[in-house]
Every structure is written in structure tokens, then in C-alpha cells.
Amino acid sequence: VSSTSSVTPQDLADALSALRERPPLVQCLTNIVAAGWTANVLLAVGAAPAMVDNPREAREFAGIAGGVLVNLGTPYDDTARAMHFAITGASRSGTPWVLDPVAVGALGWRTSVAHRLLHEARPTIIRGNASEILALAGGEGGRGVESVDSPEATIAVAKELAKQQKSVVAVSGPTDHITDGNSVARLSNGHPWLTQVTGVGCALGALMAAFAAVVPDAVVAAAAATATLTVAADSAAKETRGPGGFAVALLDELSLLQPAELAERVRIS
Amino acid sequence: VSSTSSVTPQDLADALSALRERPPLVQCLTNIVAAGWTANVLLAVGAAPAMVDNPREAREFAGIAGGVLVNLGTPYDDTARAMHFAITGASRSGTPWVLDPVAVGALGWRTSVAHRLLHEARPTIIRGNASEILALAGGEGGRGVESVDSPEATIAVAKELAKQQKSVVAVSGPTDHITDGNSVARLSNGHPWLTQVTGVGCALGALMAAFAAVVPDAVVAAAAATATLTVAADSAAKETRGPGGFAVALLDELSLLQPAELAERVRIS
Amino acid sequence: VSSTSSVTPQDLADALSALRERPPLVQCLTNIVAAGWTANVLLAVGAAPAMVDNPREAREFAGIAGGVLVNLGTPYDDTARAMHFAITGASRSGTPWVLDPVAVGALGWRTSVAHRLLHEARPTIIRGNASEILALAGGEGGRGVESVDSPEATIAVAKELAKQQKSVVAVSGPTDHITDGNSVARLSNGHPWLTQVTGVGCALGALMAAFAAVVPDAVVAAAAATATLTVAADSAAKETRGPGGFAVALLDELSLLQPAELAERVRIS
Numbered sequence: 068v069s070s071t072s073s074v075t076p077q078d079l080a081d082a083l084s085a086l087r088e089r090p091p092l093v094q095c096l097t098n099i100v101a102a103g104w105t106a107n108v109l110l111a112v113g114a115a116p117a118m119v120d121n122p123r124e125a126r127e128f129a130g131i132a133g134g135v136l137v138n139l140g141t142p143y144d145d146t147a148r149a150m151h152f153a154i155t156g157a158s159r160s161g162t163p164w165v166l167d168p169v170a171v172g173a174l175g176w177r178t179s180v181a182h183r184l185l186h187e188a189r190p191t192i193i194r195g196n197a198s199e200i201l202a203l204a205g206g207e208g209g210r211g212v213e214s215v216d217s218p219e220a221t222i223a224v225a226k227e228l229a230k231q232q233k234s235v236v237a238v239s240g241p242t243d244h245i246t247d248g249n250s251v252a253r254l255s256n257g258h259p260w261l262t263q264v265t266g267v268g269c270a271l272g273a274l275m276a277a278f279a280a281v282v283p284d285a286v287v288a289a290a291a292a293t294a295t296l297t298v299a300a301d302s303a304a305k306e307t308r309g310p311g312g313f314a315v316a317l318l319d320e321l322s323l324l325q326p327a328e329l330a331e332r333v334r335i336s
Numbered sequence: 337v338s339s340t341s342s343v344t345p346q347d348l349a350d351a352l353s354a355l356r357e358r359p360p361l362v363q364c365l366t367n368i369v370a371a372g373w374t375a376n377v378l379l380a381v382g383a384a385p386a387m388v389d390n391p392r393e394a395r396e397f398a399g400i401a402g403g404v405l406v407n408l409g410t411p412y413d414d415t416a417r418a419m420h421f422a423i424t425g426a427s428r429s430g431t432p433w434v435l436d437p438v439a440v441g442a443l444g445w446r447t448s449v450a451h452r453l454l455h456e457a458r459p460t461i462i463r464g465n466a467s468e469i470l471a472l473a474g475g476e477g478g479r480g481v482e483s484v485d486s487p488e489a490t491i492a493v494a495k496e497l498a499k500q501q502k503s504v505v506a507v508s509g510p511t512d513h514i515t516d517g518n519s520v521a522r523l524s525n526g527h528p529w530l531t532q533v534t535g536v537g538c539a540l541g542a543l544m545a546a547f548a549a550v551v552p553d554a555v556v557a558a559a560a561a562t563a564t565l566t567v568a569a570d571s572a573a574k575e576t577r578g579p580g581g582f583a584v585a586l587l588d589e590l591s592l593l594q595p596a597e598l599a600e601r602v603r604i605s
Numbered sequence: 606v607s608s609t610s611s612v613t614p615q616d617l618a619d620a621l622s623a624l625r626e627r628p629p630l631v632q633c634l635t636n637i638v639a640a641g642w643t644a645n646v647l648l649a650v651g652a653a654p655a656m657v658d659n660p661r662e663a664r665e666f667a668g669i670a671g672g673v674l675v676n677l678g679t680p681y682d683d684t685a686r687a688m689h690f691a692i693t694g695a696s697r698s699g700t701p702w703v704l705d706p707v708a709v710g711a712l713g714w715r716t717s718v719a720h721r722l723l724h725e726a727r728p729t730i731i732r733g734n735a736s737e738i739l740a741l742a743g744g745e746g747g748r749g750v751e752s753v754d755s756p757e758a759t760i761a762v763a764k765e766l767a768k769q770q771k772s773v774v775a776v777s778g779p780t781d782h783i784t785d786g787n788s789v790a791r792l793s794n795g796h797p798w799l800t801q802v803t804g805v806g807c808a809l810g811a812l813m814a815a816f817a818a819v820v821p822d823a824v825v826a827a828a829a830a831t832a833t834l835t836v837a838a839d840s841a842a843k844e845t846r847g848p849g850g851f852a853v854a855l856l857d858e859l860s861l862l863q864p865a866e867l868a869e870r871v872r873i874s
Binding site for chain 2: 857
């Protein structure tokens with residue numbers, strides 16, 4: 068049985084206030100599909116994106132950035148090397164970084180890249196959907212994806228991965244779960260259209276890097292990012308009739324969302 | 337004289353129903369300009385995009401995907417090699433694939449890449465505008481672009497290319513023409529704003545790969561993709577006042593469009 | 606003291622008319638974040654974008670294009686080589702080109718790339734924010750960023766850079782400044798949301814390349830691009846409530862903006 072997280076709605080509101088007061092510089096090494104959208108999500112919420120993803124500058128910039136996102140959506144030899152350099156730079160300077168293992172498990176090369184990154188440095192937060200988290204844990208711990216078939220079992224694997232890596236693990240889904248290996252925070256805002264807009268998960272990883280830059284507790288950072296995105300999504304879905312208008316309204320709502328409203332509307336346990 | 341295609345509005349409606357019932361996984365090797373937009377178009381219509389475009393994973397994934405798009409919009413050495421691997425994988429596993437020869441004819445390197453791909457494997461569908469199709473055929477068949485100057489002449493070249501390659505050839509324009517080398521289907525929905533939004537043609541190629549994954553007849557697949565996009569565009573144009581709002585409404589209309597409405601509103605002969 | 610520019614509102618209206626009458630082909634070597642957005646901005650205003658950014662085709666295409674944009678947002682070894690080839694091709698054929706030194710000064714490698722490009726060929730226009738322009742000038746002229754701390758001092762550096770490079774220099778900000786080294790044009794339309802949409806500055810550089818393709822005076826070209834974007838932004842901001850809707854409306858307004866309205870609403874001195 069997982070103990071309930073002690074993260075409060077007020078913690079999330081305080082995190083959003085901190086982000087707005089001290090806009091963090093977020094280095095994103097992300098994919099060609101979601102790069103523009105991710106930058107717009109970061110700008111809308113109040114952060115400053117910088118997509119420095121080449122091997123010649125990635126390490127240098129990770130020392131300047133407040134937070135770093137490493138997203139495996141469309142890796143190439145060049146950018147995979149940049150990811151290695153970025154996390155080396157982040158580790159040296161104590162910059163928090165987020166690993167988003169997109170499609171790990173389904174594809175061989177990026178799975179090995181992800182495992183190599185995990186061995187080189189400890190991510191502050193690992194964020195993925197259930198199958199990605201299971202695959203990442205399976206490769207590390209010898210547990211196959213097939214052996215896990217329920218939400219509760221997924222959470223158990225996520226907790227184990229968090230303990231092994233000394234990272235916070237965030238599993239996205241209809242209910243989002245965030246764990247440090249001990250307690251589990253559950254968030255249940257959001258709308259199905261979030262899965263019909265490309266790069267929402269990628270942008271969530273970037274938001275986690277942004278919040279990790281301004282709050283010391285990585286569980287709070289991951290939860291604040293999740294809450295901010297999904298509470299804004301609740302509003303955006305009410306005003307629109309399909310995924311096109313929804314994505315546009317989501318940016319508007321992210322920029323309009325106030326900390327007090329976030330605390331009031333978030334569903335966290 | 338071209339014989340009229342036997343594709344019926346009901347065939348197109350059935351194709352859209354099939355796509356919604358069994359959402360296909362579509363591997364896109366596409367350009368940096370249209371990647372995000374293409375993924376959003378695929379998601380809106382109900383398909384599952386996966387932009388796996390690196391040489392280390394492209395072949396492996398083409399065996400998993402339901403359909404593959406190879407788009408030459410912004411090729412690099414790395415992604416051009418990935419295209420080679422993707423079509424090798426697609427051929428081996430019988431996965432349908434679409435070639436979109438963006439700017440072939442106007443630029444030397446990508447023209448040679450396109451011809452090499454054509455020699456390596458037979459695309460299920462080749463999709464382009466008139467000048468691209470003419471250039472592709474010219475390089476293969478020795479017929480220069482200059483010798484062709486009317487829509488009917490373009491269609492004749494497209495039919496020849498279709499016969500040579502044993503592919504379906506789709507020529508986009510105010511009227512869209514689709515041919516298997518024998519009959520020609522003509523579709524005439526759509527709006528001029530489609531040419532003022534970047535990547536609409538690229539997204540159409542991706543939609544063809546999505547439909548080819550769920551219906552066996554490639555002419556029906558190409559026609560269903562064209563009809564779905566252009567009928568949705570008719571609705572989107574009515575609600576908006578410029579290309580920005582139009583692109584957003586197009587995603588909404590793609591997600592709202594029902595098979596019966598598609599059959600009713602498509603103009604096909 | 607800087608002399609006031611002699612650019613008139615009517616010059617800007619004439620430039621927009623020229624662009625609409627002879628839509629220029631604009632080659633963009635730009636970043637993965639803003640590529641799609643930049644293409645949509647060019648299409649909305651009436652230009653024809655072509656993102657030819659690989660080293661095998663960049664030189665060839667610069668001879669065909671009406672204008673070229675070189676933007677250092679996300680450079681890689683491959684695309685940095687393409688930039689070298691593109692400006693070589695542009696110089697040979699007399700094609701105007703724009704340098705946008707994104708994040709130069711903050712990052713070492715791209716700063717050396719920018720200086721190398723400046724040594725190889727004379728850009729028609731250099732466009733950046735104050736810190737980028739100061740960094741670019743500092744590396745060339747031995748003047749450090751630290752020594753400059755006021756808008757007027759920035760303009761003095763921009764004028765010096767313009768003289769050294771024989772280029773027009775455009776400095777973006779709440780007020781935009783454009784100088785050929787002698788006179789300075791000041792434009793003051795626009796809205797803070799322009800800084801909350803990713804790639805607006807990148808798109809402005811592309812618009813400058815588009816206008817430089819149709820008007821011979823580079824100060825007029827830079828001013829027309831700035832005025833077109835910021836006057837459209839004034840309208841877009843009035844209709845919307847956040848950066849998401851604003852970006853969409855900006856595309857609509859760019860496509861609807863007429864030359865006479867531009868001349869009437871621009872604030873230039």
C-alpha cells in the first residue's frame with residue numbers, strides 16, 4: 068500500500084507563484100515534432116525556453132539553465148550526444164533535469180540511449196506514460212513489461228524505479244501518479260483531448276524542468292507542472308469543440324491561470 | 337481518354353469508419369517544418385502518429401507501423417539514410433508506404449534521392465503537386481517538364497508513372513487527381529487557404545499512409561485521405577477569416593467529420 | 606545624435622504592395638522550433654517559403670531564391686555548413702540575405718559561426734535583440750557587452766556594426782530600431798504578447814528576407830517587415846485574450862492587412 072503524498076494544493080500554488088516571480092530558463096533537448104509547441108507552453112506559463120540541443124553547446128548551456136529537459140522523441144546521433152553532454156553539464160552544476168523516455172521499450176536504440184543516460188547521471192524527474200516507465204524499469208531491474216497489467220502494478224514498478232534511481236517518477240494517464248519511491252501523489256484533472264494534441268506529454272516534461280528550477284522538492288515540481296497543465300486543460304476543453312481550438316485555448320489558459328485558482332481547482336490526493 | 341474511377345462516396349465513408357475503428361500507427365519520416373502539424377492532423381482524424389526518422393530505428397519501426405510516409409521536405413544525410421531503411425523495412429513486412437517528393441525537380445540532390453528510393457522499393461502511393469509528379473516521371477521516363485503544359489497532359493504523365501512504378505499516383509491541385517494507371521478519380525472539394533497553411537500537402541501524404549493501413553485498395557486510400565482533408569477544409573473555411581483560424585478549425589473539423597457526412601459532401605467523379 | 610530616417614509610411618505600403626504583386630521565394634535556414642511558424646507567417650503575408658537547409662542543396666537554391674534567411678536558433682554541424690553554402694550562393698547571385706544571430710554572445714560555438722559567416726559574406730540585414738547585436742559587435746570590434754547599458758548606447762553600437770559590415774542592422778525591442786549606419790528609423794507598434802509566442806523574432810527575420818527580395822533599399826525592407834508584423838499584432842491583440850489565440854489571429858491579420866492600412870497605422874520616425 069502506498070502512503071498518500073503530503074503535497075498540498077497550496078504547495079502547487081506557491082510553486083506557480085515562484086515560477087512567475089523568477090521565470091526560469093529551461094534548456095530543452097527535445098524532438099522536431101514538439102519543439103515549437105513546447106516552447107509556446109513554457110512561454111505561456113511564464114518560463115523562458117531555450118532549445119540548445121547540439122553537442123557543441125549543450126554542456127555549456129546546462130550550467131546556465133535553471134532546468135534541463137531530455138526528451139527522446141526523435142533522437143539522432145548528433146542530438147543523442149548532445150543529451151549526454153547536457154546531463155554531464157547539469158550534474159556538474161547541480162541543475163535539475165527531467166528525462167522523458169518517449170517510446171522507450173518499443174524501439175531498441177533509444178532504449179539503450181535512455182539506459183546509458185540513467186547510468187551517467189541521476190535525473191531529478193523521470194516522466195512517461197505507463198508503458199515507457201515499465202520498459203525503463205524493466206531494462207534496469209529485469210522485470211518485463213508483460214508481467215505488469217494493472218494501474219496498481221504500474222505504480223509499484225514506478226516506486227521501485229524511483230528508489231533505484233533516486234529520482235521522482237511521474238506516470239501520466241487519466242490519473243497522473245507521481246512518486247519519490249515512498250509516497251504517491253495522484254492528480255486527476257485533465258481531458259481526453261490532451262491525448263489528441265501532439266506533444267502534450269513532451270510539454271509536460273518541459274514544465275516539470277521549469278518548476279524544478281524554482282522549487283527544491285521534485286515531487287512538488289512534478290505535481291505543480293501536472294496540475295498547471297491539466298487544470299488549464301479543464302478550462303480550455305469547456306470553451307472549444309475539438310483538438311485544434313483546444314490546443315490554442317490551452318496556451319491562453321496557461322497564461323491566465325492564477326496560483327489561487329490552481330489551488331482551488333486541482334484534484335490531488 | 338481516361339476511364340472514370342469506380343470509387344464511390346460510400347467507399348470513402350467506409351474507409352473513414354475503418355480508420356476510426358482500428359486507429360493505424362503511422363510512421364512519418366517528414367520535414368522539420370510540417371512534423372508537428374502532420375502529427376496533429378493524424379491525431380485529429382483518429383490515427384496514431386510516430387515520427388521515427390533516424391537511421392537506427394527506421395527499419396525496425398516500419399515492421400510495426402501500419403503505414404509509412406516518406407516526405408522529402410527537409411532531407412539531411414541522416415534522415416535520407418533513414419528513408420532508405422524505412423522503405424526496406426516496409427517492403428519486407430508488406431507495410432504500405434507513401435512517397436511525397438517535395439520540391440523534386442527543383443533541387444538536384446533530393447531528386448536523386450527520390451529516384452533511388454523508387455528503384456529500391458515500390459511505393460504504394462506517390463503524392464505530389466503537378467510539377468513534382470512531372471519531374472519524378474521525367475527523370476524516370478526521359479520526359480522533360482517542359483513538354484507538358486496542360487492538366488490533361490499532367491494526368492497522362494501521372495498515369496504513365498503509375499504504370500511504370502505499379503503505384504497509385506495522386507496529383508494535388510484545385511482538382512485532385514488519383515490514378516492507378518488505368519482509371520482516374522477526380523476530387524474537387526477544398527479551399528484556396530489550403531495553400532496558405534504550411535504542410536497541408538505533407539499532412540495529406542501522411543493521411544494517405546494512414547488510410548492505406550486500413551483499406552487494401554490504394555486508390556480508395558488516397559481518395560479517402562483527399563476527401564477527408566478537403567471536405568473538412570470546406571467546413572473550416574466557412575467559419576474563419578484567414579489562414580491562422582482556418583488551420584485551427586481544420587483540425588476541429590477533421591475530428592468532428594463523420595463517415596456519412598463525408599459521403600454526402602464529397603465531390604468525386 | 607542620429608539623424609532621423611527618411612523612410613515614409615508610403616514606402617512601407619509600396620513595399621507590401623510589391624510583395625503581394627510578386628510573391629518572393631524565401632529560402633529559410635532556420636531552427637527546428639520556429640520552422641513551421643515561420644513558413645506560416647511568410648505564407649500569410651503572401652510570400653513563398655522554402656526551408657532548404659541541407660549542405661547539399663543550400664547553395665544551389667540560394668541562386669533561385671529571392672531572399673535568404675540564416676537563423677542560428679538551433680544550429681548543428683550539418684546545418685551550419687549549409688549556412689556557409691547558402692551565403693556563398695547568395696553572394697554569387699546577388700541574392701539579399703538576412704542574418705539572425707539567435708543567442709549569439711550567450712553561447713560560444715554559434716558566436717564563432719556567426720563571426721565566420723560575417724567574414725565570408727556581407728549580410729544585407731542583421732536582425733537581433735539588443736544583447737545579440739551587442740555581442741555580435743563586441744566580437745568584431747572588441748567592445749564588450751558590459752560597456753553598454755542604455756538604449757541609446759545600443760543604437761550607437763548598432764550603427765557602428767552597420768558601418769563595419771556595410772549591412773542594415775535591425776534591433777528588436779519595445780521600440781524597433783533600424784539603421785544603415787547613418788540614419789535610424791524607429792518603429793513603435795506591437796504588443797507584449799509578441800514576446801510570449803515562440804519564433805516571432807525568427808519570423809521577423811524571414812519577413813525581412815521576403816521584403817528584401819522585392820525592394821532594393823534594405824532599410825525600407827527591414828522597416829516594412831517590422832511594420833507589417835507589428836501593425837498586424839496590434840489588431841490581433843485586440844481580438845484575443847492570451848498568446849495562443851493571439852498567434853492564430855496574427856496570421857489572419859497578416860493575410861488581411863492592406864498597404865493603405867499599414868501606411869495609416871504604422872508609427873515610424
